[in-house]
Amino acid sequence: MRPIDSLVNALSAARVVTDPDVIDSYARDRTFVEPGKPLGVVLATSRDDVVTTMRWASEHRVPVVPRGSGTGLAGGAVAGDGSIVLSLAKMTAIREISPADEIAVVEPGVITADLDRAAREHGLMYAPDPSSYEISTIGGNLATNAGGLRCVKYGVTRDSALGLEVVLADGRVLDTGRRTMKGVTGYDLTGLFVGSEGTLGVITSATVRLRRAPAVPPATFAAEFGSLRDAGAAVAAIMAAGCQPSLMELLDRTTLQAIDDWRNIGLESTTQAMLIGQSDASDGQAVAERMQRICEDNGASFVAVSSTPAEAEELIGIRRLAYGAKERLGACLVEDVCVPRSALPAMISAIEEAAARHDVLIGTVAHAGDGNLHPVFIFDHGTVEPPANVWAAADEVFTTALRLGGTLTGEHGVGTLKRRWLALEAGPVASEVQRGIKAVFDPLDILNPGKAI
Amino acid sequence: MRPIDSLVNALSAARVVTDPDVIDSYARDRTFVEPGKPLGVVLATSRDDVVTTMRWASEHRVPVVPRGSGTGLAGGAVAGDGSIVLSLAKMTAIREISPADEIAVVEPGVITADLDRAAREHGLMYAPDPSSYEISTIGGNLATNAGGLRCVKYGVTRDSALGLEVVLADGRVLDTGRRTMKGVTGYDLTGLFVGSEGTLGVITSATVRLRRAPAVPPATFAAEFGSLRDAGAAVAAIMAAGCQPSLMELLDRTTLQAIDDWRNIGLESTTQAMLIGQSDASDGQAVAERMQRICEDNGASFVAVSSTPAEAEELIGIRRLAYGAKERLGACLVEDVCVPRSALPAMISAIEEAAARHDVLIGTVAHAGDGNLHPVFIFDHGTVEPPANVWAAADEVFTTALRLGGTLTGEHGVGTLKRRWLALEAGPVASEVQRGIKAVFDPLDILNPGKAI
Numbered sequence: 001m002r003p004i005d006s007l008v009n010a011l012s013a014a015r016v017v018t019d020p021d022v023i024d025s026y027a028r029d030r031t032f033v034e035p036g037k038p039l040g041v042v043l044a045t046s047r048d049d050v051v052t053t054m055r056w057a058s059e060h061r062v063p064v065v066p067r068g069s070g071t072g073l074a075g076g077a078v079a080g081d082g083s084i085v086l087s088l089a090k091m092t093a094i095r096e097i098s099p100a101d102e103i104a105v106v107e108p109g110v111i112t113a114d115l116d117r118a119a120r121e122h123g124l125m126y127a128p129d130p131s132s133y134e135i136s137t138i139g140g141n142l143a144t145n146a147g148g149l150r151c152v153k154y155g156v157t158r159d160s161a162l163g164l165e166v167v168l169a170d171g172r173v174l175d176t177g178r179r180t181m182k183g184v185t186g187y188d189l190t191g192l193f194v195g196s197e198g199t200l201g202v203i204t205s206a207t208v209r210l211r212r213a214p215a216v217p218p219a220t221f222a223a224e225f226g227s228l229r230d231a232g233a234a235v236a237a238i239m240a241a242g243c244q245p246s247l248m249e250l251l252d253r254t255t256l257q258a259i260d261d262w263r264n265i266g267l268e269s270t271t272q273a274m275l276i277g278q279s280d281a282s283d284g285q286a287v288a289e290r291m292q293r294i295c296e297d298n299g300a301s302f303v304a305v306s307s308t309p310a311e312a313e314e315l316i317g318i319r320r321l322a323y324g325a326k327e328r329l330g331a332c333l334v335e336d337v338c339v340p341r342s343a344l345p346a347m348i349s350a351i352e353e354a355a356a357r358h359d360v361l362i363g364t365v366a367h368a369g370d371g372n373l374h375p376v377f378i379f380d381h382g383t384v385e386p387p388a389n390v391w392a393a394a395d396e397v398f399t400t401a402l403r404l405g406g407t408l409t410g411e412h413g414v415g416t417l418k419r420r421w422l423a424l425e426a427g428p429v430a431s432e433v434q435r436g437i438k439a440v441f442d443p444l445d446i447l448n449p450g451k452a453i
Numbered sequence: 454m455r456p457i458d459s460l461v462n463a464l465s466a467a468r469v470v471t472d473p474d475v476i477d478s479y480a481r482d483r484t485f486v487e488p489g490k491p492l493g494v495v496l497a498t499s500r501d502d503v504v505t506t507m508r509w510a511s512e513h514r515v516p517v518v519p520r521g522s523g524t525g526l527a528g529g530a531v532a533g534d535g536s537i538v539l540s541l542a543k544m545t546a547i548r549e550i551s552p553a554d555e556i557a558v559v560e561p562g563v564i565t566a567d568l569d570r571a572a573r574e575h576g577l578m579y580a581p582d583p584s585s586y587e588i589s590t591i592g593g594n595l596a597t598n599a600g601g602l603r604c605v606k607y608g609v610t611r612d613s614a615l616g617l618e619v620v621l622a623d624g625r626v627l628d629t630g631r632r633t634m635k636g637v638t639g640y641d642l643t644g645l646f647v648g649s650e651g652t653l654g655v656i657t658s659a660t661v662r663l664r665r666a667p668a669v670p671p672a673t674f675a676a677e678f679g680s681l682r683d684a685g686a687a688v689a690a691i692m693a694a695g696c697q698p699s700l701m702e703l704l705d706r707t708t709l710q711a712i713d714d715w716r717n718i719g720l721e722s723t724t725q726a727m728l729i730g731q732s733d734a735s736d737g738q739a740v741a742e743r744m745q746r747i748c749e750d751n752g753a754s755f756v757a758v759s760s761t762p763a764e765a766e767e768l769i770g771i772r773r774l775a776y777g778a779k780e781r782l783g784a785c786l787v788e789d790v791c792v793p794r795s796a797l798p799a800m801i802s803a804i805e806e807a808a809a810r811h812d813v814l815i816g817t818v819a820h821a822g823d824g825n826l827h828p829v830f831i832f833d834h835g836t837v838e839p840p841a842n843v844w845a846a847a848d849e850v851f852t853t854a855l856r857l858g859g860t861l862t863g864e865h866g867v868g869t870l871k872r873r874w875l876a877l878e879a880g881p882v883a884s885e886v887q888r889g890i891k892a893v894f895d896p897l898d899i900l901n902p903g904k905a906i
Contacts, residue, residue: 189886370634
């Protein structure tokens with residue numbers, strides 16, 4: 001009898017995958033990180049399945065790697081030898097949407113965009129919108145504290161999480177938070193689980209905040225600049241003017257060139273950067289025109305403002321092509337540093353210098369309003385692991401971000417990829433405290449070991 | 454030699470109060486809770502003073518009760534026998550305001566409104582505004598995760614806290630969070646300290662988020678209703694219409710009567726509730742007029758909309774009189790439940806029923822947009838402790854709030870006053886986990902013991 005047989009017996013064969021090829025497909029995320037050989041995959045359909053799995057894992061001291069749809073970019077859901085992959089992707093019920101209270105109660109496998117669409121039927125929206133929102137799950141978003149395009153106005157996943165149901169390492173069920181907008185009883189356990197990358201417990205239900213969907217379609221602008229410096233100055237001026245954009249994305253020349261090569265957007269040879277912004281305020285069209293003027297005042301060579309939703313979609317569509325265009329060029333290490341907004345131009349310069357010094361192609365997209373940059377390091381297709389010069393350039397980017405008062409990761413998480421830099425940011429006291437917290441929740445270290453902290 | 458003499462030697466006599474009368478004034482907050490007899494009061498002027506105090510306290514196993522200006526309403530800063538009161542009120546430096554990054558770095562003793570005023574010199578604001586903001590400190594706001602009037606739009610103190618410097622129980626210094634708007638390295642320690650009522654560490658510096666101050670003065674309305682039910686319906690309709698008020702306060706008849714008796718606001722005999730709301734949007738005047746129409750559609754007998762900042766101040770001024778007016782009537786137990794917004798009418802009815810059943814005068818003010826109610830239980834001046842019927846009525850209010858899906862405290866904290874009800878909300882697993890976290894940070898249980906959890 002294999003060790004996993006007792007788990008199969010406890011759950012039923014239909015819930016446990018033991019075919020090695022299928023297991024392998026559940027052991028990966030969107031990074032190049034090679035998984036080990038897990039014992040099996042649990043396809044949980046209920047909280048009880050999760051409880052059974054965790055009790056079994058505690059008893060047998062087997063590591064458990066929780067996952068949603070595996071869209072992570074930091075290796076947080078990559079599973080190691082001898083572990084159990086615990087997939088929450090089949091727990092897809094939207095249990096409740098309350099328009100009066102502006103909340104929803106959802107299972108962790110709900111696709112982010114599905115929740116947003118369900119909310120919009122009631123005139124509401126689910127604000128957090130990671131770029132992967134058509135394929136990522138709410139559970140994964142919570143585990144990584146995912147950001148997105150709209151978070152410049154509406155905040156990150158944490159800001160929409162009100163309460164959680166969590167299965168602890170030993171199978172106990174913990175309820176955190178509440179259904180109310182405010183509440184201060186006890187410590188903030190909800191916040192502690194959000195972004196903890198499955199290392200403290202397995203989220204089996206979440207009460208999230210919805211917001212009123214804007215009454216009018218958002219108004220959008222796109223501005224081209226002859227220098228990244230000018231584009232950075234425009235971002236600062238737009239924010240300082242109190243425009244409160246609901247989206248503010250910056251694309252560099254390498255990214256624009258890749259998009260143009262693929263889909264011909266008529267890129268001018270002098271364009272070094274593009275800024276795409278949106279306002280979803282009730283006077284959004286006026287705000288978009290104000291942002292247009294600020295771009296022109298800061299040296300934009302061309303600014304288009306949408307006058308119809310179709311035109312707006314076309315402008316945003318350029319941003320949506322960014323990753324696909326770069327994936328055509330090679331394998332991609334998608335990075336994720338965040339700096340104080342004023343350090344955006346310095347950070348972009350540092351990325352360009354690192355690219356030149358280490359002879360690496362880097363294309364950068366930034367959630368510019370938040371100072372959150374995604375430099376994408378491009379290397380040869382078919383290469384399993386990024387070559388040494390990519391890591392050298394990445395190291396320079398990370399240490400520069402920290403030197404500028406920033407952080408190693410704005411929204412993707414630490415996972416396995418960032419752990420070797422973690423001590424530079426956290427320091428010894430924070431690391432010790434975090435290990436202490438981990439031990440409270442997971443004394444046997446079976447929950448996603450080797451990730452996050 | 455008294456035990457405290459070694460602390461006096463370590464800090465200097467100027468920093469340690471040992472006069473019993475002065476100590477007593479530092480051992481209380483704004484509740485009626487009677488303190489014990491602390492050994493002394495440390496008037497910290499720097500992080501080093503706090504480190505010295507905590508090292509001494511750990512060595513001698515002396516409880517430490519941190520405090521700001523003592524405006525708390527839950528007994529969280531009330532000090533017991535043999536403890537040291539650690540006042541942060543003299544650490545009042547605003548170390549940095551960065552308009553470009555929209556952040557400030559402040560010491561814990563900074564008065565909340567002083568930070569807001571300093572920010573406004575740069576076109577920014579500090580959004581959290583507890584009613585006590587002219588006398589409360591940022592450190593106290595962080596320790597209780599204070600709310601306020603504007604949090605219906607801008608969130609609570611947690612939503613403005615980016616990073617903290619904390620002295621741990623053993624004197625180690627921990628830095629949490631960051632200067633960036635987003636960041637997901639490690640567990641959310643910042644969130645864990647916010648609202649922890651000084652039981653996990655002593656905050657000695659905070660990096661907080663500022664926001665652009667609205668360009669135009671807010672537009673304000675006040676509406677009178679013949680029933681609380683109509684007022685509740687108007688709140689729901691205003692929120693559902695996406696008006697995004699920056700303030701939405703509800704006052705009941707008892708409160709209005711107390712204000713009218715004091716300052717004569719011309720209260721009509723038929724008025725049972727007043728709603729005061731504000732919009733600080735760029736099209737705020739139009740939004741206020743829209744809110745006016747919604748109130749009229751929901752049965753308001755009279756609605757005034759301000760057309761000048763002076764008129765707006767006059768309307769808000771009515772709200773500001775609420776506590777003062779009730780304090781004239783007797784000693785006050787200021788309570789603080791929060792329910793899902795749709796349960797606001799049911800909660801108000803339950804408060805009225807509890808008042809009638811137990812023959813207690815209760816006047817209620819609500820941050821109605823958040824479902825956060827402050828029923829104020831009024832009893833005889835000079836009574837040291839609320840009489841049994843007040844506690845019986847309060848018990849009914851608390852248990853009803855929980856039954857309606859709400860919480861024991863929306864923004865004041867648990868302190869000592871709410872601890873006897875805490876298990877009803879938290880449940881055994883959450884309580885156990887919270888005790889585990891407490892032990893990680895404070896294994897000797899010397900930090901504000903007997904509070905919060």
